[in-house]
Amino acid sequence: MTEFVVITRPLAQADALAQRVTELGREAVIFPLLEILPLDDPTSLQNVLRDLDQYALIAFVSPNAIDAAFAARPDWPRHIPLAVVGEGSRAALASHGATAHNSTIISPTDLDRTDSQTLLAELDLDALRGKQVLIVRGETGRELLGDALRAAGAQVTPVAAYRRVAPIFDNARRGELKRLLACQNDWIVTSSEGLRFLTEMVAQLDETGSVAKMQQQRIIVSHVRIAETAQLLGFSNITLTRSGDDGLLAALQSCS
Incomplete structure (x- = not known):
């Protein structure tokens, strides 16, 4: 069982999905990869x-x-x-x-x-x-x-x-990313651009093994193009689901 469900949508769009994740009995963490x-x-x-x-x-x-x-x-x-x-x-x-x-x-x-x-x-x-x-x-x-x-x-x-735009990678976000990489999580990713920003942030941590830890996290994506981007970026645990929150949640449940 993974620890957290990391929701990477822009902040304004993350709360509703986080609430539904919580209703499944999982702990949601909002970590936006894009700012609108x-x-x-x-x-x-x-x-x-x-x-x-x-x-x-x-x-x-x-x-x-x-x-x-x-x-x-x-x-x-x-x-x-x-x-x-x-x-x-x-x-x-x-x-x-x-x-x-x-x-x-x-x-x-x-x-x-x-x-x-x-x-x-x-x-x-x-x-x-x-x-x-x-x-x-x-x-x-x-x-x-x-x-x-x-x-x-x-x-x-x-x-x-x-x-x-990519959110500012300040000390608070740096610390949160380190905390998330210390355990195995389910990451819900709905943007290829955001996924690229994530890998850039991980590379900036300057910690041995951070990139490998990120690549081993489970990535749940809603589009084949995002899955292809994840593969190119070295992710090895990718779940592709259908469009919409229902598809993401169904995939999350099947992964549990």
Whole structure:
């Protein structure tokens, strides 16, 4: 039995999952690997959100994109179809009042692999030819969705809604990471970028064996791309689960 369940989501998104982990009888530790920040200059986002009626589809790349967009424009129009990648994004839409009952929401039907490629398989690309599509995203990220839509003839407008940065690796976080590496834990990791930040932090500990200890921890991931990143970074105990908190929790229970 491992000791802690380490939740590495950004702080604002970690509490709900931590509560569900606690209800399973496990001790949750929140150790964010990403910090979500507002844009330095939100002018472009605000300008785009003022005139949404021109778009035939609005795609959100993550729950963070949804939260930032709805914060910037709470009165979201319900007649424009929305596209999201995973169950976490569907839950984020629901938290802002957008559900299948009042909105058209398109997402991958194969919950074992939820990404831009499986989302594209659900879209009517022919119907989007010549139409305007808005992609709400972070300042950086993959271009696969936008490139594929452009290749299909859509006119794509990407707009940044938030920034992702690595949390400051101060003495408190350094001490917490050392404490976690002193035992075996289950780490819930939902970002390839965050996992890379984690390995960089471990390398900065300058303690013999820290990297090896981290690579031996159990990593529970919600996407095949994160699993591939974990393998490249030398992790040997990787559990891949389906999208959404239910999948993560089911994998956690099966690992116990």
